[in-house]
Amino acid sequence: VTGGRAAHLPYGVVRLPGGPVPAVRDGDRAIDLRALAGAGLLPGGGWAEAPDLGRLLAAGPDVWAEVDAALQALVLDGRLPAGAVHRLADLPPPLLPVTPGDYVDFYSSEHHAATVGRLFRPDDPDPLVPAWRQLPIGYHGRAGSVVASGTDVVRPAGHRPPAAPGGAPDVGPTRELDFELELAFLTGGPPTAPGDVLSAAEAEARIFGVVLLDDWSARDLQRHEYRPLGPFLGKSFLTSVACWVTPLAALEAARVPAPRQDPPPAPHLRAAGGWTLDLTLEVVLRPAGADPADDDGSVVARTSSADVYWTMPQQLVHAASNGAVVRPGDLWATGTISGPEAGTQGCLLEATQGGVRPVRAGAAERTWLEDGDTVVLRGHGPAVGGGRLELAPVAGTVRPARGGASG
Amino acid sequence: VTGGRAAHLPYGVVRLPGGPVPAVRDGDRAIDLRALAGAGLLPGGGWAEAPDLGRLLAAGPDVWAEVDAALQALVLDGRLPAGAVHRLADLPPPLLPVTPGDYVDFYSSEHHAATVGRLFRPDDPDPLVPAWRQLPIGYHGRAGSVVASGTDVVRPAGHRPPAAPGGAPDVGPTRELDFELELAFLTGGPPTAPGDVLSAAEAEARIFGVVLLDDWSARDLQRHEYRPLGPFLGKSFLTSVACWVTPLAALEAARVPAPRQDPPPAPHLRAAGGWTLDLTLEVVLRPAGADPADDDGSVVARTSSADVYWTMPQQLVHAASNGAVVRPGDLWATGTISGPEAGTQGCLLEATQGGVRPVRAGAAERTWLEDGDTVVLRGHGPAVGGGRLELAPVAGTVRPARGGASG
Numbered sequence: 133v134t135g136g137r138a139a140h141l142p143y144g145v146v147r148l149p150g151g152p153v154p155a156v157r158d159g160d161r162a163i164d165l166r167a168l169a170g171a172g173l174l175p176g177g178g179w180a181e182a183p184d185l186g187r188l189l190a191a192g193p194d195v196w197a198e199v200d201a202a203l204q205a206l207v208l209d210g211r212l213p214a215g216a217v218h219r220l221a222d223l224p225p226p227l228l229p230v231t232p233g234d235y236v237d238f239y240s241s242e243h244h245a246a247t248v249g250r251l252f253r254p255d256d257p258d259p260l261v262p263a264w265r266q267l268p269i270g271y272h273g274r275a276g277s278v279v280a281s282g283t284d285v286v287r288p289a290g291h292r293p294p295a296a297p298g299g300a301p302d303v304g305p306t307r308e309l310d311f312e313l314e315l316a317f318l319t320g321g322p323p324t325a326p327g328d329v330l331s332a333a334e335a336e337a338r339i340f341g342v343v344l345l346d347d348w349s350a351r352d353l354q355r356h357e358y359r360p361l362g363p364f365l366g367k368s369f370l371t372s373v374a375c376w377v378t379p380l381a382a383l384e385a386a387r388v389p390a391p392r393q394d395p396p397p398a399p400h401l402r403a404a405g406g407w408t409l410d411l412t413l414e415v416v417l418r419p420a421g422a423d424p425a426d427d428d429g430s431v432v433a434r435t436s437s438a439d440v441y442w443t444m445p446q447q448l449v450h451a452a453s454n455g456a457v458v459r460p461g462d463l464w465a466t467g468t469i470s471g472p473e474a475g476t477q478g479c480l481l482e483a484t485q486g487g488v489r490p491v492r493a494g495a496a497e498r499t500w501l502e503d504g505d506t507v508v509l510r511g512h513g514p515a516v517g518g519g520r521l522e523l524a525p526v527a528g529t530v531r532p533a534r535g536g537a538s539g
Numbered sequence: 540v541t542g543g544r545a546a547h548l549p550y551g552v553v554r555l556p557g558g559p560v561p562a563v564r565d566g567d568r569a570i571d572l573r574a575l576a577g578a579g580l581l582p583g584g585g586w587a588e589a590p591d592l593g594r595l596l597a598a599g600p601d602v603w604a605e606v607d608a609a610l611q612a613l614v615l616d617g618r619l620p621a622g623a624v625h626r627l628a629d630l631p632p633p634l635l636p637v638t639p640g641d642y643v644d645f646y647s648s649e650h651h652a653a654t655v656g657r658l659f660r661p662d663d664p665d666p667l668v669p670a671w672r673q674l675p676i677g678y679h680g681r682a683g684s685v686v687a688s689g690t691d692v693v694r695p696a697g698h699r700p701p702a703a704p705g706g707a708p709d710v711g712p713t714r715e716l717d718f719e720l721e722l723a724f725l726t727g728g729p730p731t732a733p734g735d736v737l738s739a740a741e742a743e744a745r746i747f748g749v750v751l752l753d754d755w756s757a758r759d760l761q762r763h764e765y766r767p768l769g770p771f772l773g774k775s776f777l778t779s780v781a782c783w784v785t786p787l788a789a790l791e792a793a794r795v796p797a798p799r800q801d802p803p804p805a806p807h808l809r810a811a812g813g814w815t816l817d818l819t820l821e822v823v824l825r826p827a828g829a830d831p832a833d834d835d836g837s838v839v840a841r842t843s844s845a846d847v848y849w850t851m852p853q854q855l856v857h858a859a860s861n862g863a864v865v866r867p868g869d870l871w872a873t874g875t876i877s878g879p880e881a882g883t884q885g886c887l888l889e890a891t892q893g894g895v896r897p898v899r900a901g902a903a904e905r906t907w908l909e910d911g912d913t914v915v916l917r918g919h920g921p922a923v924g925g926g927r928l929e930l931a932p933v934a935g936t937v938r939p940a941r942g943g944a945s946g
Contacts (some may be wrong), residue, residue, distance in 0.1 A: 145791075162761060168552040216932070231567055233682065233683050234681055234682055234683050236598065239768055249664065249767070252767065258577050260764045262701075262704075262705065263698065263708070263763050263764050263766070264757075266698055266707075266708045267697075267698050267708075267764065269764065269767075269768055269769035269771070270771055271678065271679070271769050272679035272680060272681055272766065272771070272775070272861055273679060273866070274641055274679055275641055275682065276640050276641050276730070276863070276865070276866045277863050277864045278862040279733055283733060284733075284734070286734030286862050287735065288861035288862050289860060289861060289862075290674075290860060290861050291670065291673055291674050291805070294669075298669065300673075300802065301670070301673045301674075301805070303805045322681070326684060326686055326691075326776070327693030327776075327938070328776075328941075329941065329942055329943035329944075331695075343641065350861070353861065354668050357674065357676065358668050358669065358767065358768075358769075359668045359670070359770070360648060360656070360659065360660075360676075361676055361677065361678040361765075361769040361770065362678050362767070362768040362769020362770070363677070363769070364676070364677055364678055364858075365770065365858070365860070365861040365863070367856070368679070368858070368861060369733070369734075369862045369863050370733050370734075370862070370863075371860040375597050395707065396946065397602075398560060398698070398708070398710045400942060400943065401943055401944060409660070415637060448774070449771070450944075452943075453697060453772070453943040453944040454695035454696060454697050454757070454760065454772040454775060454776040454944070455693050455695050455696075455776045455777070455941070455943060456681055456683070456684050456772070456775040456777075457681070457683040457684045458683070459683045461684065465936065467672075476545065476779060500734060503836060503940055516805070531704075531734070534734055534735075534736065534862070535736055536736035536807065536859075536860040536861060536862060537736075537807055537857075537860040537861070538805065538806060538807060
């Protein structure tokens with residue numbers, strides 16, 4: 133390692149005997165930030181006393197930079213107190229890094245939006261609505277249903293479209309359960325006041341770091357309910373995020389110029405363009421019945437975040453441009469990331485052309501997810517100082533429906 | 540007062556010299572619940588130590604009933620310790636009763652949904668989408684932008700529809716600022732786990748109480764952005780709620796049979812029908828320049844909550860029927876409540892037929908809200924034991940745009 137930067141140190145929350153504490157992961161070890169702050173080895177301010185990353189996020193970018201620099205030095209110099217270091221294998225699974233205030237899901241991958249537009253609105257000559265290239269289309273998801281990687285995905289029930297147009301709905305467990313491959317960021321700094329807006333620089337400074345995110349979706353429920361107010365129960369049952377947040381500072385080497393935008397967006401959005409992240413993202417599917425001990429699953433999609441049309445700062449500038457309140461711990465996701473070719477599509481809706489052409493996962497075929505299937509999202513990119521860094525994965529296993537809506 | 544029930548005692552949060560405390564309002568007095576709990580006069584459990592109603596909501600219906608009964612007895616018997624009672628006029632304005640976890644806005648008034656459907660989709664033969672009578676259509680709003688009554692409404696900026704179809708968007712402050720007259724409820728009890736569903740009885744038991752809610756809307760921004768994911772910046776800039784929550788227990792006399800539903804909904808929703816609340820709701824508009832000292836404003840709409848198509852328990856059962864997590868402090872609103880006739884419509888979009896026919900407010904005319912206008916939502920209904928009770932009002936004054944999106 134050169135340039136004063138240690139291995140990738142993503143932030144999360146681990147459970148110690150005394151309760152949950154903020155931590156960073158260093159390979160197979162977790163470093164207890166509360167212990168380090170208590171020993172005077174990290175900047176103070178009380179953020180490390182919180183049971184999650186909420187107060188660190190609220191502390192804002194100056195504190196993030198100080199904490200990051202102090203951690204880098206401690207790890208590089210081998211000066212970590214033994215009591216602050218734990219083997220991850222000895223701890224229970226990590227918790228959600230922070231309970232999100234609001235969760236916004238954008239729709240910023242052009243190939244995804246165009247393909248879904250064609251599938252959901254086959255009679256519409258323009259699969260992208262006119263506003264799509266003018267502003268980052270998005271909606272609010274259910275913050276309370278955001279869970280940590282590893283949480284089971286209970287198959288949701290609801291109203292499926294009627295067999296014939298105008299018929300009675302068909303109520304029961306979804307038949308079209310899907311994953312969505314997404315990258316998300318967490319914001320920090322003090323809450324804005326109602327009516328405040330953010331400049332491009334202010335927005336960028338509020339981005340703490342990124343996580344992989346799986347926005348599980350029930351396509352039949354979504355198709356039946358989404359007009360005119362957007363997705364609701366088709367999405368709100370569960371959204372899984374990775375347990376370790378990679379700080380933006382660790383992704384300097386992954387920055388690339390953002391895609392060209394035509395037509396050029398309005399000035400406040402144009403100012404927030406510039407860079408995006410080029411990360412390789414993968415979806416791994418391990419079908420029901422496969423033994424995790426000897427089947428790691430099959431890669432069913434591999435794509436890049438580099439051609440997501442709207443950048444993270446643009447998404448945040450847009451969302452705040454009407455004076456909406458931005459709070460520390462808010463979660464902002466790209467929407468499904470897809471490329472144009474087969475094998476680059478980040479959800480089954482696209483990969484199977486609406487459930488028509490199955491994809492292959494080892495010996496199995498899938499149009500939609502089946503009970504017992506496990507989906508893992510992975511990501512990697514160039515590390516500062518050379519080599520690659522891996523984003524923390526996000527995984528979930530589908531479990532049978534438990535009741536709820538019934539016909 | 541007969542039957543052992545005192546005046547209406549709604550719950551909120553007042554600011555005392557030592558900080559915010561849970562309180563109830565008794566006419567022009569606030570009663571400090573932390574002081575009463577500290578003196579052993581209310582059930583314990585630590586909920587009164589919280590700076591808002593969050594822990595009282597989490598404590599669930601058994602505690603709510605005990606607290607309510609104890610308060611009723613203390614007020615009826617005149618046994619309140621003097622130190623626990625404050626004149627509201629001597630205190631700063633109350634705070635938001637609770638920071639909502641998630642905020643869901645339904646679309647449950649049939650007249651509203653049909654009128655808006657005709658205005659937004661004039662070429663569609665069916666203004667109500669087919670799913671509308673099958674399930675309570677709704678979407679997630681921005682919880683972070685929920686504020687207490689009295690907060691200023693800064694005019695939001697954003698992308699207005701182009702002058703001609705296919706043209707460049709027109710970016711700047713909204714020209715179509717609107718109010719929305721809504722009734723909302725707050726839920727409590729412990730958080731559900733992902734995958735849990737709620738029975739009709741479980742859902743009903745989780746409803747703590749109701750508040751008036753104004754879902755401020757920028758119709759031009761909303762019209763341009765809402766396809767296909769629903770309203771986002773057209774709504775997310777601000778949502779105002781009343782400062783005092785009327786517990787459901789105080790509204791027993793306002794219960795009426797719910798509207799007949801044709802076709803009958805699926806069994807889990809049918810079971811949650813039964814009753815609804817018959818409250819008279821009003822919108823008062825005081826135009827810019829009017830002196831609050833001698834102009835209380837004009838009633839520009841008066842309607843009833845009794846014909847909202849989907850009941851509160853149905854809304855909650857539906858939202859949880861896919862296993863979504865329900866948390867204490869979640870906020871659930873009806874959507875705009877409108878009747879069919881002129882003068883009964885709960886937003887300007889409807890009342891002005893899309894900005895075409897102005898409404899009159901005293902000497903002024905309005906198609907949309909202007910800077911300086913004040914909107915107050917009021918409500919009243921029958922009280923237990925006779926007489927009427929007034930819901931706490933929700934008010935906001937429009938202030939000029941501050942920047943943000945610009946063309």
